[in-house]
Amino acid sequence: MSTFVYYNFQFAKIARQPVQGCLFEDTKQTIDPEESFAHKQEILSEILFADYLGKQRIVFKNPKGDKIHLHHYLAPYTSDIAVMKISNRQVRTTETIKFEKEQHEEYPACIVVIDNRPGIQRIVVESRKQAFQNVKQVQRVLQSTLRHLLLPWGLSISIDQLHTRTAFWNVANDARLYPQGFRRIQFHLPHLNLERLKKAMTHYLVMARESFDSDLSWSQKAVEGGKLNLDENDSHQSTLIKVLMEDVGGDSVITLHPNGKGQKPVNVGRDNFRLGEINESVFEQLKEGDPIDREKAMDEIKMFTKRFIE
Structure with missing residues (x-):
């Protein structure tokens, strides 16, 4: 079984200050945050779908440095749901039989599901210490990256952990x-x-x-x-x-x-998380199963992200 941490995500409008002293009538107007907010989930879906298609790839970046976290989709972006793995590059030093030191790069990853369906707005993050010592690292990477991507629309996003x-x-x-x-x-x-x-x-x-x-x-x-x-x-x-x-x-x-x-x-509750477990085989079927198995796996993931919602 794999253990996941539950998060809500919610959007916010960014108040833009008017530009003073503009001399040109044809200056391009900034996007109205009110208009963007009315289509907030559609905008996020467009960002995720373009990323999946490879048209405009998302660069997941650690907000406290320049470290890039590679990602890979386990299934096509459909039904407003993204299922991906996000890696955390690590460098290991080993000693060889000749008593020499060698460095090896490893890319352990955890599964992240972004459920952008109307009324859901949930993210679940796999708790896998081999990849990230603390799931809050993943939350910060996701939040910082998505905020950067939503900024041109005058929007922000908050990813909030759930507690018990x-x-x-x-x-x-x-x-x-x-x-x-x-x-x-x-x-x-x-x-x-x-x-x-x-x-x-x-x-x-x-x-x-x-x-x-x-x-x-x-x-x-x-x-x-x-x-x-x-x-x-x-x-x-x-x-x-x-x-x-x-x-x-x-x-x-x-x-x-x-x-x-x-x-x-x-x-x-700062270090307390609401958890859920799901069989690892579900994600294996999602990635490698036949069309019927993949559909069943996606249905199970949909129920998993919606868990606890009455």
Whole structure:
């Protein structure tokens, strides 16, 4: 079985400043981000399809340097789904029978699936330490590269990891590390332009005040000298935490501020990931099977990327 980490991706418009002192009437106008945003998924599909066809190849680049990560498609880009492998070049030094050192290049890779179907907007990344020690490396490469490619359209993109609700409650219920409870809880939402997430959040923003016994600001604070009422058995709270951690996600979706001198804020879920497993043979069939096997494999991948979406 192969283990994958789940991500949402969402788009954002980039505000462009007007050019001052333009002297020429025929100066080419920049693309309107509002217009681009209305066709955001179509634009991404065009980028991925052109890459697959080899017409305009994507160069996946590490944002912290000039390292290039090669990639290869396991199947044609169809149904708004890209299935590819992304490699991480490594240089190994070995010693020969003649006691001499030799350097060898290796290109271990992990599988990445970009599901750009309407209402899905999911990316799953194979957790394979032989290729990338941390899946966050892959997330940064993908996000930085896609942001660069979308820039001419006045668009950006955010790739947000999903978490487990358990990560939150493990911290909230830890009486040993946080004996005085928590005085404040902060919520951070990414750009919510994915309709399924917007619908999920509407109801819970309204009921948050009653559940936490706090004010209605999105940074919710207990009464002076008190602590927040964090109750895993409260159905409203448990559902809200579930939606934020497992459906919305993000690098800093919830921050808890403990009571007590010297206690530092806890960014819940930063190193916690929502995982899923799928048989390795599915990708082998996708690449090497007959047409019927490849179609079945793609259907299984579609169900896999859509997992946890209600």
